[in-house]
Amino acid sequence: MRLAKAHIEGYRSIRDTMEFVVDPRVTVVLGANDHGKTNLIEAFLHLNDSQSFEADHLNWDRGDDSVTLPYVRFEFLLDEPDKTDLARLNAAHTALE
Numbered sequence: 001m002r003l004a005k006a007h008i009e010g011y012r013s014i015r016d017t018m019e020f021v022v023d024p025r026v027t028v029v030l031g032a033n034d035h036g037k038t039n040l041i042e043a044f045l046h047l048n049d050s051q052s053f054e055a056d057h058l059n060w061d062r063g064d065d066s067v068t069l070p071y072v073r074f075e076f077l078l079d080e081p082d083k084t085d086l087a088r089l090n091a092a093h094t095a096l097e
Helices: 037-047 080-096
Strands: 002-009 018-021 071-077
Touching (some): 002 037
C-alpha cells in the first residue's frame, strides 16, 4: 500500500483545498522558504490515529469553519499482495459472523 494523494484544507498555512499527488518517483518536497513545506509534511502526521488536531492547526483565516476544519484526507493505492491479504481477511471475518 502506498500513499497516492492527500487533500488538505484549513491546515496551518494551507487555507483552501489543496490536492497533493504523491509521485512514487519523487523523494523530496522542494520550495522556497515559508511556503508551507513543513505544514504539508506535518499534515501527513495525521495518518496516525493517535495524532489529533489541535487549535493551532486551524488556518488563521478559517476560524469560522472550526467545526469542519482542518480537513486532511488521504488516498492509498493497493498493490496485488495487499488486495489478496485484504480479501483473505474479509473472508475470515465473514466466516466468523
